[in-house]
Amino acid sequence: MSQSAPSATLPPSQPQQSVAPIVIDSLVKTFGRVRAVDQLSFTVEPGRITGFLGPNGAGKSTTLRTLLGLVAATAGSATFGTLSYVELPQPQRTVGAVLEPAFHPGRSGRDHLRVLAATAGATDDRINQLLELVALADAADRRVGGYSLGMRQRLALAGALLGDPDYLILDEPANGLDPEGIRWLRGFLRAFAAPGRVVLMSSHILNEVEATVDDVVVINNGKLIRQAPMRELSTERAAIRLRVPEVAVAGPVLDGLGLSWRSAEDRSGTYLRVEGSDLAGLGRALFDAGVPVLELADLQVDLEAEFFALLGGEA
Numbered sequence: 001m002s003q004s005a006p007s008a009t010l011p012p013s014q015p016q017q018s019v020a021p022i023v024i025d026s027l028v029k030t031f032g033r034v035r036a037v038d039q040l041s042f043t044v045e046p047g048r049i050t051g052f053l054g055p056n057g058a059g060k061s062t063t064l065r066t067l068l069g070l071v072a073a074t075a076g077s078a079t080f081g082t083l084s085y086v087e088l089p090q091p092q093r094t095v096g097a098v099l100e101p102a103f104h105p106g107r108s109g110r111d112h113l114r115v116l117a118a119t120a121g122a123t124d125d126r127i128n129q130l131l132e133l134v135a136l137a138d139a140a141d142r143r144v145g146g147y148s149l150g151m152r153q154r155l156a157l158a159g160a161l162l163g164d165p166d167y168l169i170l171d172e173p174a175n176g177l178d179p180e181g182i183r184w185l186r187g188f189l190r191a192f193a194a195p196g197r198v199v200l201m202s203s204h205i206l207n208e209v210e211a212t213v214d215d216v217v218v219i220n221n222g223k224l225i226r227q228a229p230m231r232e233l234s235t236e237r238a239a240i241r242l243r244v245p246e247v248a249v250a251g252p253v254l255d256g257l258g259l260s261w262r263s264a265e266d267r268s269g270t271y272l273r274v275e276g277s278d279l280a281g282l283g284r285a286l287f288d289a290g291v292p293v294l295e296l297a298d299l300q301v302d303l304e305a306e307f308f309a310l311l312g313g314e315a
C-alpha cells in the first residue's frame with residue numbers, strides 16, 4: 001500500500017433500528033439464452049459477514065446487480081427484508097455498494113466523494129472522516145487517475161459508506177488490496193457488521209475470504225450449491241494423514257471409531273486420509289487398539305482444490 005496503512009475505524013455508530021436480512025427468493029435472470037441466475041434462494045443475516053462465492057461467470061455480479069435494482073429480475077425477488085432497493089425510503093442511506101468502481105480519472109479523491117455526497121446527503125466532515133478511515137487523507141487532493149488499484153478500492157469503499165448505510169454490498173473488494181489492506185478490510189467489516197449490520201461480499205477465491213467471512217453462499221451456473229457457516233466448511237475440510245504398516249489392521253479400527261477414511265497417495269507412498277482433526281484422540285485410540293503407526297499428522301488441505309471439488313461434485 002503506498003499510503004500509510006488504514007488504521008482508524010469509524011466511530012461505532014449503532015444501526016437506527018434492527019436491520020432485516022437480505023432475502024434472495026427464487027431469483028431468475030436470463031440474458032437471451034443465458035440463464036445467469038437460476039432459481040436462486042438464500043438469506044444474508046445481520047451481524048455477520050457473508051461471502052458470496054463462485055467461479056467466474058457463476059452469476060454473482062448479476063445477483064448483486066439485481067439486488068441493487070440495476071437489472072430487472074426475470075422472476076423471483078431480491079430484497080432488503082421485504083423491500084426491493086427502489087422501494088427503500090432512503091436507498092442511498094440504507095445500502096452502500098461497491099460494484100465495479102468507476103471514477104473520473106481527472107477528479108481528485110475528495111471531489112469524487114463530494115459528488116457522491118450530494119445524493120447521499122453527507123457533509124464535508126463525513127468526507128474527511130472517511131478519507132482518514134481508508135487512509136487516503138494524504139492523497140485526497142490528487143487525481144484519481146494516479147491512484148493504485150488498491151487506493152481506488154478504498155476510495156470506492158469510502159463512497160459506499162457516505163450515507164452511513166446498514167447494508168454493505170461489495171463485489172470482489174479484496175481485488176488489488178495487498179495483504180495489509182486485506183487485513184484492514186477484514187477488521188473494518190467485522191466492526192461494521194458487529195452491531196447488527198449486513199455485509200455481503202463476493203469473491204471467486206475462497207482463500208481470500210476464508211478468514212473474513214462468517215457464512216458462505218456458494219453458487220455455480222446461477223444455482224445455489226451450498227449455504228453454510230464458514231466454520232462448518234472448515235471442519236469438514238479437516239483431515240489427518242495416517243501412515244500404517246498394514247491398512248488391513250488399521251481400517252477396521254477406524255471403522256469401529258466411526259471415522260470416515262480412504263486410501264490416498266503422496267510422494268512417500270500410500271497413506272490413509274482420515275476425516276477429522278483430533279490427532280491426539282486418534283493417536284490414543286490406535287495405541288489402545290495396538291495398531292502400529294508410522295505417521296500421524298494434520299493434512300494441509302488445499303482450500304481451493306476442495307472448493308472446486310464442491311463445485312464439481314454438485315454443479
Ligand SMILES: Nc1ncnc2c1ncn2[C@@H]1O[C@H](COP(=O)(O)OP(=O)(O)OP(=O)(O)O)[C@@H](O)[C@H]1O
Pocket residue numbers: 031034035036054055056057058059060061062063204
Ligand atoms: N449484460 C449481460 N448480457 C449478457 N450476458 C450477461 C450479462 N451480464 C452477465 N451475463 C452472463 O451471465 C453469466 C453470469 O455472469 P456474472 O457476471 O453474473 O458472473 P460472476 O459470477 O459475477 O462472474 P465474475 O466473477 O467473472 O464477475 C455469465 O455467463 C455472463 O456472461
